[in-house]
Amino acid sequence: MVSPRILHPNVQISDITRQFRDAASRLQPGRLIKDEHFTLFEAVSALEIGDPKMDSGVLGSDHDLEGDLDISTSASAEETIWLMDELMCREVAWHMGYPLSQTLFTSVHLERLLWPEPKQLSEARFDRVESSKPRPPSLISDIFQPFCIGLVKCCDLVLSTITNTHYYEEEDFATQIYNRPLLHDFPVSEVSTLLQKARMWLQASSLPPKLSDALKARLDLRYALLGLFESPSNSAGNITERLVGSIATIEQIESSAALGRPTSNEAFTLKIQRKLASNVPPRPMIAIERRKAFVFLRQLITDTLMALQLLNITSSDDLLVVYQTFMAQNPQPAVYVRALLQTFLTYNHAVLGKFAVRDFIWQDIQSLVRPTVSPLDRSTELGSTTAVSQSQLYSQLDHFISRCSQSFLDLFRTFCLNRCRVRRTLCHAVLEWDQLQADAEEIDILAQSVCQEKPVSYPPGEEITFSYSLSSWVYHHKLVQLRTIVHMGFELSIYAPHELAGMCWYLSFLSSTHLSHLERIGFFVSSQQHSQPSSPDGARATLRKLYRQFTWLKATEALAKALHCLLVVLQRHGQLANPKPAYASHRLRYELRMRPFMHLSVPEPISVGVAQELSSLQKNSDQAILQQASQLSQIARKAWEEVLKEKWRLSATQEAGDSTQTHSETMQYSTVEREWTRDVQSSMRASIGASIAISTLTKALQESRINAVKAEIPPIGHRDRWHSSWPVPKISI
């Protein structure tokens, strides 16, 4: 053996090339020497060194790496504009989920700025060589460099926001920074100062106004973005004004983009991937088209600023509508905005920065079911029971609320995930809520005895029972989630065409169940109001809230039933038929589709046989079914009209009589308002679409031309798909 080299007093390295080869060559072919914990499964993800498709470090024909990262020290104003816009397109690509190595980290300028890692902000420079003579002023060092620093700091702020919330790596966003910290340690204020200085430099320069203005707009937007990402809510200024200002700046940038001219030196190169700490193969460069990048930026700024308005919301009900509606926008808001909305739930350690989580939940419980006990008001004597059982009740109630808090906030958080994950997460969440419901029932039973609640007969004339307030509240939220799961199944095209009838039937079943549940809550709230009219206003507000839910559910139920009828008749005549693949069976498919609902204690799972019997409407003739469908679709349309009259917001309807609503108030929530209205109107259109389909089919049936009928479900995004959550068939003869 060659004598070892000593690296360190305790470490030596010895050459074993020959020995190793010799030993390895004696192994049987196929035999592996491996660490016992190392699996071949892992080996699959290993990068093969020397393979240009796998090894980002392989040098091409040009053998020198550094020499090629030549940064031009001067650039014309046109070239600077081009560089800035190119960077912006790559920044947008990163926001959309592409990793930095394929986007911003292809820029030779950023690489020079960030590596070796600057210890002070003044070290973040394109020319790292110390030089005694002062640098001559140039667009590159006085304008483009501060711009790049501002851009990198923006990315740092965005990254911190996203990584502190719930997101899916690679699915939503790539957080890798390849060992190049994004100027994380330097305060935003210093970066802002650099941008301001750059702007002043520009003002004093003798550039033609057109070019100077174009550069100014780019610096201004960067400055605005920096403020926006730093602390969206703390920045001064009216939201509307800020929005109008930023959008105008983007327009200006867009219109001046044509002034830009590519640089002669290569400004973006994949060669940088060779230098990045990375365990992935080399990947292509991604830059989003200019036009799309501007659309994205505009949306990003609008959504971010609009999101800030949510901080003014005061009721949990409204907030849930807002989270749902805001996130159902198409296209869905950027991952940064989705992260931002999640941070609002724990903003300054409080929901929306102002409600303690317990109060927030209790307010929601209180406003829906008005329970007789309240953890907030312990001074009231509850009946004539002992202090012991009373304190036991309170401690159980406390425990319950803290157990709920995660699940309740997750309701909101879930809507901030990407659409597929929303549904998936809800499928898990309902099981949790099912368990919560069982816990809540125990407390309800305890409360019945401690508060000596008087049972009443419900439904009137039937057996006597108790209010079960807490578990009623849990059940309500569970049913909302179950309904959303089915609706999102339609939206995400999870069900095959022949499964739609069954799912519409199940949706109508869920809605009916929910309707009777709300009726029960309403009954107990009003009967309680008679027995102890302590807060008539509160009870009235609750009944109002129940009414709103009721209208929505009524509309959903009617439309689901109408569609179910329509689809059943279509299927009887061979449309949207089951393709009957060899290994499928109706039972297996049913189990698969109903999996999210099969493990719940309530509503009780429905067996395949019962479901089949109920959903096939065997005993009814085509004629009778279609007639019923026609009536139902009319009811649905009217019910959606009713919903639309209610407006999206509970508090807004309360203030409706109040004409003090200022203009700024109406401007507020414009995104939510618009999306909510569009959603309800689309549901209305879906009802009308269903009506038309039903009458076409009825006519075909009367004229015995039903076999000539063609039915199809227009795909999402198609003009004839009225609503993504409603699979209304289009029928042609």
Add this chain to the structure above:
Amino acid sequence: MEQAEATQFLESLLGKTLHVTIPDGRLFTGTFQCTDCDSNVILSNSFEYRMPSKAVEKAAIDEVTSTGQPRKADMTSRFVGLIVIPGKQITKMEVEEKRDWPASSGPSLSIRPKQ
């Protein structure tokens, strides 16, 4: 070397840090995980070291000749994680070991204790 002995030698290296050089001059260090009869090697938590580029090297030499001060041109390094180096790519292989102090009387560290 007998087959058993060969196996024992290779097994003794598992979990140790290897330094592997490949034809283009790059050096990889990482924890030895796996090998086969073609000397294909899998290393985990690897780093890649690259010799300074000619331009950097030249700049350093120029500086030395002009100033007379010693100047270093460092190798650049980066994390590359789990890698497989094909046997035919290996030009040199070294093992990093704790140095035995003359006083230490324990068993040699180069052979894994048998289970």
